[in-house]
Amino acid sequence: MRELEFSHVVTIIGTILTAIWLGYIFFGPEKYLYAKSKKKRVSVQVLVLGDLGRSPRMTYHALSIAKHGGRVDLIGYLETTPYSEVLDHPNIKIRPLPPPPKRPQSVPFIIFGPWKVLVQTYHLTWLLAYGVKPSRWLLVQNPPSIPTLMIASIICYMRNTALMIDWHNYGWTILAGTRGANHPLVSISKLYECFFGRFGSYNLTVTDAMGRQLREEPYNITSTIQTVHDRPAAIFQPRDxxxxxxxxxxxxxxxxxxxxxxxxxxxxxxxxxxxxxxxxxxxxxxxxxxxxxxxxxxxxxxxxxxxxxxxxxxxxxxxxxxxxxxxxxxxxxxxxxxxxxxxxxxxxxxxxxxxxxxxxxxxxxxxxxxxxxxxxxxxxxxxxxxxxxxxxxxxxxxxxxxxxxxxxxxxxxxxxxxxxxxxxxxxxxxxxxxxxxxxxxxxxxxxxxxxxxx
Known part of the structure; x- marks a missing residue:
């Protein structure tokens, strides 16, 4: 009887501690930190679920924000060295994600894919909830959309942060190119991307044509969509x-x-x-x-x-x-x-x-x-x-x-x-x-x- 009572107590305490932990993440004081500091300079988290050294457009975003006096947390993988100006700028702080797991040849994609997403979900949620302070904006590159868009949408809602999505392409069309248009994962990816893509407060696209598509079926995005064409950085110059x-x-x-x-x-x-x-x-x-x-x-x-x-x-x-x-x-x-x-x-x-x-x-x-x-x-x-x-x-x-x-x-x-x-x-x-x-x-x-x- 005593053992049963003790197990009940342990279960209750564990449940309470879990509830406190989740509440701290989603409903704790950090949600309101930004509201108390609106007079401070603009803060932006720039998120790339990819190699920062091979993500020029997103690093350009970070540099532009920093040059205008904004504070930037640049989040992504550090597989190759980013542009030196990004590394040296005092307003940019790089927040590296742990390297993603690599698929062994013996493990089929149908098993490895979900496992990789779970690992990325854990690392990304932990960093956004604990590793960085709340910001005014979270600027996210899409694709990859899984699991980025879902996590970004939830974190932004809980932390009173505005979500800006920079649409480079569509994750489901890239997946269709490797898995085939009729693969079930492609259909799931499309539904996922169309659903969570609507949670952005503001959307950037690389072309006018993409902006037109996002306003129509199946995306039906009603928030503001702005075309921002890629342009060369100052480092690219003609030579005599x-x-x-x-x-x-x-x-x-x-x-x-x-x-x-x-x-x-x-x-x-x-x-x-x-x-x-x-x-x-x-x-x-x-x-x-x-x-x-x-x-x-x-x-x-x-x-x-x-x-x-x-x-x-x-x-x-x-x-x-x-x-x-x-x-x-x-x-x-x-x-x-x-x-x-x-x-x-x-x-x-x-x-x-x-x-x-x-x-x-x-x-x-x-x-x-x-x-x-x-x-x-x-x-x-x-x-x-x-x-x-x-x-x-x-x-x-x-x-x-x-x-x-x-x-x-x-x-x-x-x-x-x-x-x-x-x-x-x-x-x-x-x-x-x-x-x-x-x-x-x-x-x-x-x-x-x-x-x-x-």
Whole structure:
């Protein structure tokens, strides 16, 4: 009898302590901390459930807020080093999330996926509820939407924080690209994203087309939607020939082909890729094969530098090595690199042409890498088979579009041959013009007034 009574007491005490703990998280004094400090400077939590070092738009948000005197908690994974200005700014405090679990090959996705979400949910809830003080705004990148949007919505409600969602794309369309449109997880992801996407107090989109979609079925978002086009940061700048020589020598001090690249005898192509299915690298590889085996007038040799990290990199590197060993890519050298941010910006300013392989899963997002290329004065050849492409590239003015390897090969032949120098120069001027509107100018006109930082 005494043991039974003791167990009851333990159960009651445990229940009370659990209730107090949950109450502290959701209904405790922290919910009202902001209300007592409204006269203080604007505070914003910027959340990326991804690598901060590879999330330029969100780090640009953080920098813009900090430059205007706001206090920023920048939350995300620290897999690669963020932009140095972010690390050094006194108004920005980085709050790293514990690294996400990695899936063993023996564990199927259907089991690992939910487990990963549970781990991320725990870490994210703990950090937002305990690791940072309440803020006026929580700015969240979407995607990934799971579990970010649900947790952000609950925390914002409990802490009297306004939720701002920055829509880069849709998580369910990305999942459909890898799992198939009819996969049950895709349907669940879509319902989830459409539901929790309505809880934002304010929404930012990367294109006008995306904004139109969010106002319609199945999203039905009624809160304010503002397009904030990606714009290049100040670090991306065009270079003259002397500065180009100095930059290439610094980035590749012992590269045997650089003297010929600097002299213009070898054309320099740059492509930044995440090595994922939504950036089909085989298109570029097939186009280079066609370029290398073009009959007729000799085309200039190419040095192709591919930057970035991703799951399909090893597979394509094997294909490249096999093609080069078989002699199927004469006068073409393909190399990969993962460069510090400054070196990457310098490389773009030194190239003859940028290639973007991004395929929009939703049809209404845009690749920021093209924006960076324009900022560096680099004309682009970009995959164009989606609705919002024209919001970024003006065909024949700042770049050229393609949808197949054959079309990309034709573009390379036309603009990289000696007779195409005039066209390439026209595209370069167009790229410089397109990149003249910078991120700070775009942000100050659209986001700053909303955050009361104008």
């Amino acid at each position: 020939s002397s500065a180009r020589r100095a930059a290439l020598t610094k980035i590749f001090p012992n590269h045997k082909l650089m003297p010929a690249v600097i002299d213009g005898n070898i054309r320099l192509l740059v492509s930044s890729t995440s090595w994922t299915p939504d950036e089909d690298f085989s298109i570029l590889l097939d186009a280079l094969l066609q370029y290398a085996n073009t009959e007729g007038p000799t085309l200039p040799p190419l040095l192709v530098i591919i930057t970035g990290k991703g799951p399909q990199k090893a597979m394509y590197l094997e294909q490249i090595a096999s093609l080069m060993e078989a002699g199927r890519l004469p006068n073409i050298t393909i190399e990969t690199a993962f460069l510090p941010f400054q070196d990457y910006a310098d490389l773009l300013s030194c190239a003859d042409l940028g290639v973007c392989l991004h395929k929009s899963s939703s049809g209404v997002d845009l690749p920021m890498k093209v924006v960076d290329m324009f900022g560096a004065g680099l004309p682009v050849a970009a995959y164009s088979g989606y609705e919002s492409f024209s919001e970024l590239v003006r065909e024949g003015e700042s770049g050229r579009g393609f949808e197949t390897a054959q079309e990309l090969a034709d573009v390379l032949r036309q603009v990289l041959r000696d007779e195409g120098k005039a066209e390439l120069e026209t595209l370069r001027k167009g790229a410089i013009k397109e990149g003249s509107r910078r991120w700070d100018e775009e942000w100050d006109a659209t986001v700053a007034p909303v955050l009361s930082l104008a």
